[in-house]
Amino acid sequence: MFKQLSPAQLDPILSLSIAYREDSRTDKMDLGIGVYRNSQGETPIMQAVQTAQTALLAEQKTKAYVGLAGDEVFNQSMMDLLLSGTSAHGRAAAVQTPGASGALRMLADLMAIAQPETTVWLTDPSYVNHKPVMEAAGLKVRFYPYFDRQTKQVNSDAMLAEIAKAGPKDVVLLHGCCHNPTGADIRFEDWQAVTELANKNGFLPFVDIAYQGFGDGLAQDAAGLQHLADNVEEMIIATSCSKNFGLYRERTGAAIIVSDSLQEAQKAKGRILNLARATYTMPPDHGAAVVAKILQDEKLTQVWQQELNSMHQRLLNLRQGLVKAVNAQGSDAFDFIAKHKGMFSVTGLSPEQIARMREDFAIYAVADGRINIAGLQEQKLDYLANALVTVSQS
Ligand code: PLP
Ligand code: TYF
Numbered sequence: 298m299f300k301q302l303s304p305a306q307l308d309p310i311l312s313l314s315i316a317y318r319e320d321s322r323t324d325k326m327d328l329g330i331g332v333y334r335n336s337q338g339e340t341p342i343m344q345a346v347q348t349a350q351t352a353l354l355a356e357q358k359t360k361a362y363v364g365l366a367g368d369e370v371f372n373q374s375m376m377d378l379l380l381s382g383t384s385a386h387g388r389a390a391a392v393q394t395p396g397a398s399g400a401l402r403m404l405a406d407l408m409a410i411a412q413p414e415t416t417v418w419l420t421d422p423s424y425v426n427h428k429p430v431m432e433a434a435g436l437k438v439r440f441y442p443y444f445d446r447q448t449k450q451v452n453s454d455a456m457l458a459e460i461a462k463a464g465p466k467d468v469v470l471l472h473g474c475c476h477n478p479t480g481a482d483i484r485f486e487d488w489q490a491v492t493e494l495a496n497k498n499g500f501l502p503f504v505d506i507a508y509q510g511f512g513d514g515l516a517q518d519a520a521g522l523q524h525l526a527d528n529v530e531e532m533i534i535a536t537s538c539s540k541n542f543g544l545y546r547e548r549t550g551a552a553i554i555v556s557d558s559l560q561e562a563q564k565a566k567g568r569i570l571n572l573a574r575a576t577y578t579m580p581p582d583h584g585a586a587v588v589a590k591i592l593q594d595e596k597l598t599q600v601w602q603q604e605l606n607s608m609h610q611r612l613l614n615l616r617q618g619l620v621k622a623v624n625a626q627g628s629d630a631f632d633f634i635a636k637h638k639g640m641f642s643v644t645g646l647s648p649e650q651i652a653r654m655r656e657d658f659a660i661y662a663v664a665d666g667r668i669n670i671a672g673l674q675e676q677k678l679d680y681l682a683n684a685l686v687t688v689s690q691s
Contacts, residue, residue: 310425310663317661325659326677331477331640333540333608333671343543345601349590350583363582365570367393371585374592375536375551379506379519385526385555390566392552392573393580397507397537398426400552404503404533405434406572407554407565408468417503418460418469420444422643422665424477424505427470441469444479449633449645451481457490465499471525473506473534474518475639478667482512482638488521492528502529507537510605511612511671512638515541530557538588540640541605547584608671612640615673622682630689631682640671650688658684 313329372391380386394400408415417431420443442455512518534553539545556562591597620635646666654660662668
């Protein structure tokens, strides 16, 4: 049966991690996959997570199934974290999913049954898995202008002019904050403009938020999403605990549906549960139980927020430090890195220049020019700056 299959297409980011592991050079640097590393180059378990899971181990009395929607305390906590204080808070429903990846797929499947002719509009460029996940669910995909390769910022005028063409059969996907891969975020005024367009032209806003806390702080990073949620009848959200709780491998996220009434949101949630049943049935428990424990405990929440904040601060320092190191080489070509938000920056380097970084400097970055700032170490900034300047001038 399977011999007729053509070979698999490799994931450009995950395959980079494999190549990195196999590289024997001792001065190698992994700036590929989006994982936060501390100044020792490690991704430690966050303190609040450690405490919560120790408590869970002591308290947990059973490993019996939880249910199709996962942990409802977690689901409520995710809605509180994202929607508290908005009019959407009382007309939303959430489903725990295996990471935001699971949420993206469940929401895509939901759109495919509700409106099979849906087209999902993605930023150009977008997270590597957005297009394949939407297409796997049978949806059409198109891209709207987003990143200006000259300024390395968002071209808001071009973006809004294109989104103005989206109608009732369209879904416009926005990154909640810390755009992957570019690092260029839209301004609050852009969120307001998109909200107006959604209400005027009838497209459904879809927000994917995977880095809350890494841009301008927990509350600020959700401000655009909250403006939308407050002002539209219907929207959908995919959210992740991989980065801001450091729970990557625990596969912890949620799909949230905001509707005009709680009853409608819960009906959509029920349909997602049907879809989950036919896919993975139930999400894994551990990561969600940890998050629920943290967010239901004031002290643990504080510990978590402080650590997240220090990770965020360190990221800002790394961005500024890198720009300074490049400036010290006599170049201002990468000053935009200090203006980007979150873990990533698209550098503007070509695939050939990225290949040179890998061959000549043992620096691994994604072929689209993306580097993971959160994977940097302070003592390696000069080395990276030299590599960036050298390959960009070649
Ligand atoms: N959405 C975006 C924009 C991402 O960058 C990622 C990757 O981390 C995901 C979704 C998937 O995250 P998760 O690990 O929660 O599945
Ligand atoms: O963009 C990233 O690096 C993260 C992690 O197939 C990731 O979002 C990368 C590739 C992939 C899934 C997750």
